[in-house]
Structures are given as structure tokens and as C-alpha cells.
Amino acid sequence: MATTAPAFIAPVQELAPAEPRWRSVTRRFLKHKLAVAGLATLLLLAIAVYVGPLVSPYAFDGNDLTQTGHWWPSLQHWLGTDELGRDVLTRLLYAGRISMTVGLIVALLSVLLGTLVGAFAGYFGSWVDAVSMRLVDVIQSVPLLMLLMVLVAFLGHDLRIIVLVIALTSWTGVARLVRGEILALKGQEFVEAAHAVGVGSMGQIFRHLIPNALAPVFVSATLGVADAITLESALSFLGVGIQPPIPSWGNLLTDAQQYLVMTPWLAFYPGLLIFLTVASINFVGDGLRDALDPKLKQ
């Protein structure tokens, strides 16, 4: 093998995402109508929640007891005001910013952690694999929401802690996935070849193995954002999530629940936005899955 060293450089480079592949992925993604619709919705929502509060004439925490009781939409308050006279639309958008940011950061953290653990477990095997997979088992053996409730009760309700806790419990799927991919790739020629020419373990893991396992990781990262948004809102709904006065879609929904028999539409808005966001992300994720890995498309 060593004598044919130059020959195996080629496959490694070929596997790096090249321009033509990128284009074909885009082409396939664009053919997935629902995914495109999801992406468009998502972009609109993102612009709304990140730009909206900036252009709104109201502050998300600007309570004004003279403005209470405007339940119905008006020119001044497009979706009315809440029990403290705050503009409902501004709060919805600001809450969306929090929820989406939480979703993005959690997905990023959990994918990062999951990829690392999965890659190391898959590459090194033996006790590294055993320990990390047992850890995965531990986390997966306890009902997720219950585990989250216990962890939050233990650590507190700070926004950063909520993010961290959700991330700490949601990396296991990615870890399993990456481990499987790495195990499959490890036996392949280009990896053995890289090993033969003296590429160190870290080099192999980070330059050859992980990049080649990225497609499914990318998909699960996308779906992870949706899961994180749902989990955060579920925690907030149970009263153990992000605490007011910081609004999130979850705690806006809990707030609105107080007024359910009087103003049910207040509960309708945040739930609808969670639903739209999560559904859009799921469609985008589905589109990405089909686009990135044509084999999966059946």
C-alpha cells in the first residue's frame, strides 16, 4: 500500500464537498416544494423576530397600565395589548427571537458535542466507545422531559442554564449517528490509506472522517433546532423554563393560559408561531435529507 501513496490522495479530495455536488444538492432541494415553502416561511419568521422588535415603537417590557384592556387589534396595537398594557405583537416577536436563538444555540451545542463524542467513540473503540455509549444509554433511559425537569430544578432557571441543560440531554442521537457513520467509514480504503501515510488520529478524525459524515449530521442539526424550540416551550409551559420578564413563546403561552376563558386568541398566537416554525424546520430538514443523500430518497 505504501508504494501507491499518491493514488489514494485522490479519493480523499473527491469526497470533500466540491462545487458540482453543492449545486446538485441545491437543485434537488429546490425541487422539494414543501422544503422551499418551509425555508421561505422560516426566513420570513426570522426576519420578523430579529428585525421586528427593532422597528416596533414599543419595548417588549414596556408596561403601561394606561394601555390595558385593548384586547382587540387596532392601528396602534396590531394584536392588541396584554394585561400590563404591553404591545402583544412586539412581545410575540421578541419572544420568537429568544425561542429561535435558544433553538439555534442548543442545536449547535448538541451537534458539536454529539459529533465529537460519536467520532471519538467510533474511531477509538474499546473503552472510549464503551464509556461514551453507556453515557448515551444513561441519558436515553430516562424520559427526556422528566430528566430535564430534574436538571432544571437542580441548576436553576437562568436562560443560559436552560440552553445548556437542553443541549446536554439532546446530543445522544447525533452521537449514535456519527459513531455509526465513522464505524462504516473506518474500514474504507481512504482512511486506511491516510493512516498508512502517517496521518495522526486527530487528523484522521477531523480531516477525513467527520467531513464525510457531515451530511446526516447537518440534517439532524436542522431538526434539532425544531426539537429544542419544542422542548424549551414545553419546559416554559410547565413553569420550569425561561422565566418572565424574558418572554419566550413557551412562557407567553403559559401567560395566555391564565386568560384562556376570556381572551383565548392570546394563547393562539404563540402556539401558532411555535407550530409554524417547527413545521417549517421539519420540512426544510426533510428537504435537506433528500437533497444531501439521494440514496435515502425512495
Next chain:
Amino acid sequence: MTRYLARRLLTAVPLLIGISALLFILMNQVPGGPLAVYGANPHMHAADRARLIHAMGLDLPIHMRYFKWLLAAVQGDLGHSIFTGRPVLEMIAERTPNTLVLMGLSTVVSLVVGIALGVYSAIKPYSKFDYAATTASFLGYSLPTFWFGIMLMMVFAAKLHWLPAGGMHSLGQEGNWVDGLSYLVLPVTVLSIVSVASWSRFMRSSMLEVLRADFIRTARAKGQTERVVIGYHALRNALLPVVTVVMMAMPGLFGGAVMTETIFAWPGIGRLFYDSMGKSDYPVMMGVLMISAVLVVVFNLLADVLYSVVDPRIQME
């Protein structure tokens, strides 16, 4: 096979002990603890607190408490609830049937609908039906259960008065199953709509794979009707992997649905956990979580065994 099983069971023991130690320590370190329910009661003095802490056994060091708990637990005694004074097992046992009814029915409904959708989609892939079913099931999957549950309750209980707003049966109607069913409609609807998607997607791809297989072509070549080919040969084989996935989903049924049970006042395990959490009733929380964990381990093992039974190509190593 026996050796494999034995080894798997043996590795499960340290796993369960690890989980229990972790959870026990976490729960017992939650600030506040069981005495917090007494709030700022002006009649309680330092001596009262000290007396209660001692009587509840909370003054022992944490590792001692854990070993006491573990020693009893391996003998099948999960202790007594701090607040009700009843055996934890008894409290869990009386909630289990309720949870199983709710979760079982939801699973059956979502499985039946999911499999039907998946099969139809696979027979006519990329048809209008396929797209519609996929879209709809994805939308269902994306619904936040708590919100959806509240909305359904507002419409069907508050506005239309068609269905009860929560609970398990009307007073004095404990044996009346028609009455019982009316209480199940809303929570089961919520829980099954959300999980139809995963079943239908799984069934669709499994079915598609089978339909491309050689033996299906052979069956068709032998002139068997499409009904037999799909209804018998294809469906049977496509269902095999589904069985494994169903197995994996089983332990989740025990834990119930914290959200749905809370919204619809369903007296199941999920709500038992939620209520105990609010009072820091550790023994009950530990009991629920550990039984869940044991079930996960057992059913994962069962799934593996079952998989090797239905698919002899899989070797147990």
C-alpha cells in the same frame, strides 16, 4: 444466544446503578427539599425543622441515604412517599393502568393510521395522496402538544360541550365504558396525531424497500394478484422492522405524557411525577424514573432479540 443475553443483562446492572446514583444525588440536592412546602409558617421554629428533617431521615449523609435506598430497591422496596406515607410501588401501581389505557390506545390509533398511510403512500409514491399524507403527518408531528390540547379543550369542551374537559370518568360512572371513552377522545387525539408521522414515514420507507425486492417481483411474475402481493408478501415483510421500532417505543408508554396528563387531568404516571416534583417527594420521583429506566433496558434487549428472531441474518455477538 443465552450467553449474549446473560452478558447484556449483566452490563445493564452497572448502567442502572449509575442512573440511580446520578438521579438520586441530583434530586436530593435540589434546593429547598421536602420541607419547603411549609413555606414561611410562623408557627415553625428551628427545632421543628430539625425534628422533621430527622424524622424524614434527611439528616443522613447523601451516600448513606443512597445506599439505604439502593439496598431496599434491589429487594423490590422503593420506599414510602414522604408526603402520603404510602409505599411508592403501590402509588405507581394504581396509576399504571390509567397511563397504559391512555398511552396504549394512542399508540394503537397512531400505529393503525400511520401504517395505513405509510402503505398507501408506498404503493403510490409521489402521488397526490403521498404528498398530502406526508405533509399532513409532518404538520401533525410539529404541533406542540400542550397548545393543541388546550385548543381542542376550548373548542370541544368549552364551546361545543361535546366532550368533557378533563378527568377520567364522570362521578359514579366508573364502570361505564362509553362514559370513559368520551374522556379519552381528546387526549388520545392529541397524542396520536403527534406520533402518526413517525410511523407513517417509517412504514413508507420500509414498504418501498420491500416492494423493490426480488421476491415481490417473483410473486408478481407467478401471476399472484396485486392484493395478495401487497397485502400478504410485501406488508408482512415490511412490518418486521416496524415491530422492532414499536418495541423500542414501549417503555415510553409507562412514563406517560406529562403534558397531556396535566392538561387533561388524567391521573397517570406523568402527572404523579409532576405533582411529586412540585413537593420534592424524592422517593416517588426516583420510583417513576427507575421503573422507566428498567423498562427501557428490558425492551431494548427484547427488541434486539426479536430482531434476530424475525431476521435470521442478524447474528448476536
Next chain:
Amino acid sequence: MHRTPGPWRAVLALTLACSCLAGCAQANAHVSRRNASDTVVVRSQQEPDKLNPTLTNAISAVDVGTPIFNGLVGVDDQMHLYPDLLTALPTPENGMVKLEGKGMAVTYHLRPGVRFHDGVPLTSHDVWFVWKMHMDPKVLVSSRDGYDKITRIDTPDPLTAVVHFKEPYAPYLGLFSLPNDPILPAHLLEKSADINLDGFNRAPVGTGPFKFKEWVAGDHVGLVANPDYFGGAPKLQKLYFKFIPDDNAAYIQLANGDIDVYADFNLEQLQPAKEQRTFRVSIVPSMSYEQISFNLEKPLFKERAVRVALAHAINKDEMSRTIYKGIWPVAHSTEHPLSWSYNPKLGEPCPYDPAKARQLLDAAGWKVGPDGVRVKNGQRLSFTINSTAGRKIREQAELVLQGYFKAIGAEMKIQNVEGGLLFAGYPTGLLQGGKYEAALFAYSTSIDPAANISNWHTRMIPPEGQNTFRFRDPEMDRILDRGNLELRQKDRQPLYWRMTEILDREMPTIPLVYWTETHGMNRHLHGFKANPTSSRFVWNVKDWYVDSTEEQP
């Protein structure tokens, strides 16, 4: 594909949900009572843990326990004490309360002919047993307050109990009584191996107007009338307590006639409730009040001017009108206006006056800094308030307070924590451990002001008591000690009036509003008279009756 596939039903339901939502709030007058005319169903938010009021702190357990048990002394809805299991209230005037040496003796004469639900007669031995049970170190009784002052109980005959105290104990009439210390059947519990785990706690036997019938876990507790009740048979035959955690579900069930009483009606549901024709809402005063506590050991709050200025900055009227829906009235005192300890001559100590607040702070050397927050000697006028997370109404109050304080140049940060952390014992708890600056929560006052000793006496600074304010005042200590020793109300009243004056001057706490108890009930239910004390709405349940023959309005 002619049949509608499952997921479409979801979409359909969702569409339906959207289109109906706006109309949901409307009243529905078609539904009337669903339950039989001899049955009443009460909503209980939580499931009780034990039906032995002595061993629990849960309100739900007390609510269910009250119809089953009796105490020696009862409290009516006008906050008057009456003899319940007694023939007369023991007082110094009628000679049943006597000083003896350094201590005192109280003679209780039991009502003759009272039987427990199992037929065994009530005797003075049962009174003795309640005391013994409180003092048993193994029994999980939350407080021994008062019982720990008893040296012995003589039972010269089955209907007489003479209780000897080691020192005069003014609030003696609160002992051996509901909500927490009813008379329990000694013959059933005396021989119990472990009272905490005894089956009695799930199937209690008392002397009350209702007998325990069943407890369906997670669903309801059922009681039936006790025809032999000493106060006359109740008018209802069955009384159910149904566990419904969610307020919206409770509202819907009350409107639909599935339940007859929805206790502790959510304030936010009062507006739509006005349009309901199936039920009405009763609003009665409650003994609790919402307040801000200051930790006087924190440098900022050592300064009286700061506390008083903050009190002047709060527009309590506006808060009462908006956040508390005009239902919770403004509070000026830690004592309740219904109590004899309330001094009607004292007005509001710090009326809303932001100008005066600014003036006070200016005079005390607090200068407005560049960011609008006052500064003195390098210290900013900035503090954090803690409250219980998940209590909507508190979160709202905090936001409004934040605005009031900002207007006078004080910055208040909000940090809400789990109730467990706020109220945990010394040293973990934020209050007990002194790990807070300011806190917003409610105090429940007792019918007797003696309990104030735990809040304001220097000796009661944690870990000993509940003086989480770390309030130190020698005159206050003397007053409180005296108040526990004087036996006659006319001697005690000036003491507690003086206590209020000191608190008004020092402002360790700013009372905001008194709570009210709001209960929704089916319009056919009569005889409901809610009680401001912790005997709550169930105290007169034997007089409740249903008249469904009346015309619908």
C-alpha cells in the same frame, strides 16, 4: 381514497379550533346542574397527600378534612370563636382559665353524646392524645407551637380535660382545633406502629358532619352524610372533592355543571364569569396579604430613608385596581382589618407620593447618577427582588413595581426562583438564610396576633424563627413577649396597636394588598358562607343545600 385520512382530521380540527376560538369566551346558558340534588362536587386543585390534617400542610387536605373532623373551638365567617366540641369557650371571665403559679390551667368541658363515625364516644382521653401525638418525635407534625408549653393534661372524667401550661399562653383557643389540629380518635391511632404510615391517613374517622367513603387515586375523594352528627344531620347526602389541576378545565366544568364549587377562583377568570348564568362568584376577605420584605442586614436597607422612600413610590391603588382586578383591597397594615389587633385609627403610613420619596432620598444624600439611578458614596440604589417563579400575578406586580421605583431613581432587578428555594429552611433558603435583598410574597395572618412574635422578635431571627427581615427593636421584643402572656384581649389590644406603630415607622415590610377568597359556585347551591380564616369555605358545609327547582333566569 374516499375516507379522510387521520392527519386531515387534525387539520380539520385545527381549522375548527381557529374558527371557534373567538366565540369560546361566550357564556352558555343551556347547561344547568348535572349532579343529583343531594350531591355537591367541589373542585380541589391538588390531590391531598393524607386525610389527617395534623400530618399535612396541604390546603387540599385541610379542605377535605374539615367536614370530617371537629376541633374544640371553631371560627365562624365573622371571625368569632364558638365552642365546637365544647359546651362553652374557656375564658378567664368564666373561670375556666386560671393562672397557677408561673403557669396557667385551662378547663375544657366536652359536649356530651358526641360519637366518632365508628360509634365510639368522644372522651377527654382523645384530647390528651392529640397533645401526645404532637410531642411524639417520630410523628411528622409541622409545628408544636403551644403544645410544647403544655406540662400535663388531667382527665378527671370522660368529658373534662384540664390542660396545664408552664406559662400563660394567650392564643390557647387556637389549640386542639381545625384547620390542623382537630380531635382524632385515640382508640384508632394510639396503637399504631407508625402514625405517619397508618391506613387511617387514607380512610379517616372523625366526628364531623360527613363520613369518609372512598378515595379514588388521582380522581376524587367521596364523603357521605353523617346522620348522627351532633350538630344535626347535613342537608346533603354526598360530598365529592374532584381533583382538577388546571384552572381552565375547572372553569369549564363549573360552567358545564360537572362541578358545583370551584374554590379559589382564578382572578383572571372573574371578567368572563360575570357573563355566566350557570354559576355565581362569592368574594370574601382572606387573612393573607401580599407584601415586600426587606432584608435589614443588607447595607442598602439598613437605611430607613430608603425603605420609607420606596414605600412612598408605590401606587397601591393603581396596583389594586389593575393587577389585582379591584378585588384585592389595598393593605396598610400587617394586621387584618377584621382582626381586633388592627388599629383603625392609624391611616396609611406612607401614601403614594413620588415627590416626597425623591425628597427623602435627596435629603439622605442619594444623588441621581448619569443612568437615572441614584448613587451615594459609590453605592447605587439598586437591588434585586426575589419571588416565587410561576405565579403570574407576582410577576406582573414586580414589573409594575419596577416602574414605580425607576421613577424615583431606584433600580429593581427581578429574579424569581422556585418556591422551594425561596422558602427552604436555614441556611439554604433565600429568606431563612438571609440571602436576599427584597422579596415579594404573602404572609398569612392567624386569627390571633400572637404569631407575630415569630416574625418580629429579635430572638426569632433565623435559624430560630421567621424573622427573615432581621428586624431588631428592643421595644418590639418587649411588646411581643407581653402579648403572649396577657390573657385578656383588652389588655393585649394596645400592645399590638403599638406593634403596628413601630412597623409603620420602620417599614421592614411594605404591605401591598390583602388577598380575597373568590369561590365560584353553581347558582342552585345555597348556604355557602366562605370563612376568611383557614377554615375556608368548607367550615359550614353541613348547611349547604341544592334547590334546582328555581327558574332559570
